[in-house]
Amino acid sequence: MSDILSKLSTAIIEGDFASTPEMAETALEEGLGPDEILNKGLMPGMDHVGVEFKAGNMFVPEVLRSARSMQAAMDIIRPLLAETGIEPAGKIVIGTVKGDLHDIGKNLVGMMCEGAGFEIIDLGKDIEPDAFVEAVKEHSPKILGMSALLTTTMRAMEQTIRALEETGIRDSVKIMIGGAPVTQAFSDQIGADGYAANAASASDIAKKFTP
Ligand code: B1M
Numbered sequence: 001m002s003d004i005l006s007k008l009s010t011a012i013i014e015g016d017f018a019s020t021p022e023m024a025e026t027a028l029e030e031g032l033g034p035d036e037i038l039n040k041g042l043m044p045g046m047d048h049v050g051v052e053f054k055a056g057n058m059f060v061p062e063v064l065r066s067a068r069s070m071q072a073a074m075d076i077i078r079p080l081l082a083e084t085g086i087e088p089a090g091k092i093v094i095g096t097v098k099g100d101l102h103d104i105g106k107n108l109v110g111m112m113c114e115g116a117g118f119e120i121i122d123l124g125k126d127i128e129p130d131a132f133v134e135a136v137k138e139h140s141p142k143i144l145g146m147s148a149l150l151t152t153t154m155r156a157m158e159q160t161i162r163a164l165e166e167t168g169i170r171d172s173v174k175i176m177i178g179g180a181p182v183t184q185a186f187s188d189q190i191g192a193d194g195y196a197a198n199a200a201s202a203s204d205i206a207k208k209f210t211p
Contacts, residue, residue, distance in 0.1 A: 004030055005041035008073065012045030013052075015065025017072045024076040034080040037073075038117070046070055046115030050200035060108070063199065067111035074114065088119040090142035090210040093135045093173075095123035097156035102149035105179060105199070109145060112199040113206050118143075129156065129163040136164065136173055142210050145202070146192075148179040157182075158190040174209040178202055 004027045011020050027037045049066045052058040058066075092113050096106045103125040110120045121139050123131060136144055144164075148154045157177050164170040174193045177186075187195035194209065196202035 002027075002030070002032065002040075005032070005037065008037070008041035009045035009048070012042060012066050012069045012073070013048050015062055015069055017065060017069040020069045020073040021076050024073040028077070028080070034077040037077050038081065042070055042073055043115060043117065046112065049115075050112060050203060053198065054200045060104075063108060063112075064104075067108060067115070070115045071111060089117035089207070091119045091121060091139055092143040092145055092206060093121045093123065093132070093139055093141040094145035094147070095127035095132060095135075096125035096147045096149075097153050097160065098126060098128050099156060100148050100150050100153035101125050102147070102179070105149065106145075106147035108199040109147065109178065109196070109202045112203040113145075116203040116207055118206060118210075129160040132160045133163050133167050133169070136169055137167075141173060143176055143206055144173045145176045145178075145206075147177070148182060151181045154179070154181055154186065157192065161191055176202060176205055176209070 004023060008020060008023045011023060024037060027041065049058060049063060053063050094106060094110050096103050110122050114120050123135055132144060146157045146160060148157055161175060176194045176196060177192045178196045182195060184195045194205045196205050
């Protein structure tokens with residue numbers, strides 16, 4: 001791996017978000033393509049973060065710093081990636097469900113999935129079932145991700161799936177859910193396609209959904 005790519009990976013693992021934009025610029029100046037910077041610099045860094053987070057060796061604040069470092073570098077290369085016409089791994093529409101204002105975990109999931117090469121359309125928080133349906137119609141994502149942190153708002157996930165069914169577009173999209181009170185059993189019960197306990201698993205599941 002080129003020196004600058006390995007430095008970028010390390011900066012992401014260390015959460016050095018002040019340095020990653022400049023490193024991305026340097027890599028471009030050295031003649032590396034934006035796809036190479038993404039696939040050989042940024043993604044290996046984020047992959048490592050995912051493994052360490054799952055293993056319990058990294059914690060949420062550190063992962064947030066890493067994700068921020070990834071985002072900062074992505075801000076530099078994203079416009080160039082668009083110009084090269086490289087297809088993202090797929091689109092993910094994501095949001096926190098109706099009645100729920102918790103978005104830290106959802107943001108982390110979005111950032112990890114962006115790190116895995118997905119295009120993220122983040123609807124924000126307190127999202128009505130109909131707004132999820134409209135976003136699926138508008139963006140035709142491969143994956144719809146819903147987050148809920150309250151036992152009282154988990155039901156809005158089921159309402160959203162029913163709304164997608166009623167509109168006839170349920171089977172056009174894989175549905176991934178997560179959040180502290182959500183379980184695999186609940187996911188099975190409401191007919192979601194996948195449940196992830198944390199952001200690293202969410203990115204793994206998203207990759208499995210889009211072979
Ligand atoms: Co609130 N809150 N909160 N809160 N809050 C909890 C969730 C709670 C467990 C605290 C407690 O009582 N011990 C409790 C819920 C109880 C329950 O329902 N069982 C609670 C409550 C009751 C409330 C209020 C009702 C309090 C009140 O006003 N009386 C209120 C509700 C507001 C509303 O939503 N309508 C409320 C408000 C808030 C704040 C606004 C103050 C703030 C949110 C700020 C924000 O998000 N911008 C807040 C916070 C910060 C928390 C705690 C402390 C932390 C949540 C968090 O960010 N965790 C939380 C207690 C706790 O969890 N320890 C609590 C870190 C985050 C990285 O983890 O969100 O679990 P998490 O995300 C993980 C995984 O769950 C998973 O991956 C993430 C990363 O690994 N994941 C997904 C999440 N979404 C996923 C989606 C996926 C896949 C994986 O696929 C799409």
